[in-house]
Amino acid sequence: MFDNTMTAKQKMLHEMVVDFTENEVAPFDMEIDRKGDFTDGLFQKLIDTGFLALTLPKEYGGAEFDPIAVAQTINDLSYGNASVGVTLEGHYKSIDQLLLYGNQALLDEYLPTASQRIFAFSNTEPSGGSNPTGIRSTAVKEGDHWVLNGDKVMITNGGLAEVYTVLVKTGDNEFSCFVVDKDMPGFTFGKREDFIGLRGTPVGEIVMDNIVVPESHLLGKRGQGIEIADQAHDDARILMGAVLTGIMEHALKIATDYAKQRKALDTPLTELQVIQEKIANIAISKELTKLVYQQAAINKQNHLPYMEEAAMAKTFGSRSAVAAGDDALQVLAGYGYSREYPIEHLIRDARALEIAEGTVEKMRSAIAKAEFAK
Ligand SMILES: Cc1cc2nc3c(=O)[nH]c(=O)nc-3n(C[C@H](O)[C@H](O)[C@H](O)COP(=O)(O)OP(=O)(O)OC[C@H]3O[C@@H](n4cnc5c(N)ncnc54)[C@H](O)[C@@H]3O)c2cc1C
Structure with missing residues (x-):
């Protein structure tokens, strides 16, 4: 298309x-x-x-x-x-x-x-990721600089990235974003998560212990932190829709290739309606996810709102990709359940995206609120 x-x-x-x-x-x-x-x-x-x-x-x-x-x-x-x-x-x-x-x-x-070093964005803390106003990390203004303290966990590329945008509290109910980097005194890497999927991507912790940064490291304005974090989520969710489409394309290729060469007695799997239904379901989910993330990307390109489309691409795409992996597994049956084929890791990979960049529960709330506001 x-x-x-x-x-x-x-x-x-x-x-x-x-x-x-x-x-x-x-x-x-x-x-x-x-x-x-x-x-x-x-x-x-x-x-x-x-x-x-x-x-x-x-x-x-x-x-x-x-x-x-x-x-x-x-x-x-x-x-x-x-x-x-x-x-x-x-x-x-x-x-x-x-x-x-x-x-x-x-x-x-x-x-x-930035063409040579990975950058990362960190909201989540040990106390939780869904409700960013509950974070405990702080930045305190001292003269012409800021002093940052706190602990950020489950950061995509944590440990691999060299530059981190961090959401911190700058007042009682005030949140701001700052940029810190791994070479600053007081910056250390903590635990890397042992996640069940997306195993190539490091997801880890950073600890900030009295990191001193100049005023220029405040991203946006003081108090603009939640807006920036929300914006980062919207941008990420378009790309999550793209990741999920890629996973479904992969599942579809494995399942169709297998069905084309496998027979149930003398009947090719391709002629069994139960197999056709699974293949069709994967293809439909893949295409719908792609259309929604593309629409979000088109809106972004044209400076139109894209929060809803981006959230839909990730919400619909993540559950669909888990289901697509499951359907593909069933087409291959015993071989699908084997680690000889990658289908089981496609399911584990897709499952992460029902959580990362905002849980699907939170996104459904955001989509519903946007609909109520119309
Ligand atoms: C692969 C991966 C990569 C990640 N990368 C990053 C990253 O780069 N940067 C970063 O900051 N974080 C990252 N995270 C963390 C992720 O953003 C959080 O896991 C997520 O926001 C959920 O937070 P939590 O795990 O603390 O769950 P909680 O917030 O404790 O939620 C627990 C459950 O309660 C539900 N819930 C909680 N509050 C609400 C609410 N208000 N409305 C509806 N339901 C709610 C949740 O949906 C969930 O089912 C990553 C996570 C994963 C798995």
């Missing part, structure tokens, strides 16, 4: 990414899951190929691709391995917020290196 309407620039990127995925990502899909990390050299190849610079403005050495092309890139990479898509999603949403809210000094300090 979208393939027919791509601009020449988008098409060139799409073809490059499909080729990269085929050669550098897909062959290592199972190994990434087993190893619980990217395979040796893959992260460097992502940097060398220019993936970290995809959304950066040209003045900072970037390729300045539009939101539609960026989402398609995440979709294409996630077809090979969802962790690769999620690692880049974490970086892109963080860069988006710097571009939207960063002052010139902050942009000049950090963006020239």
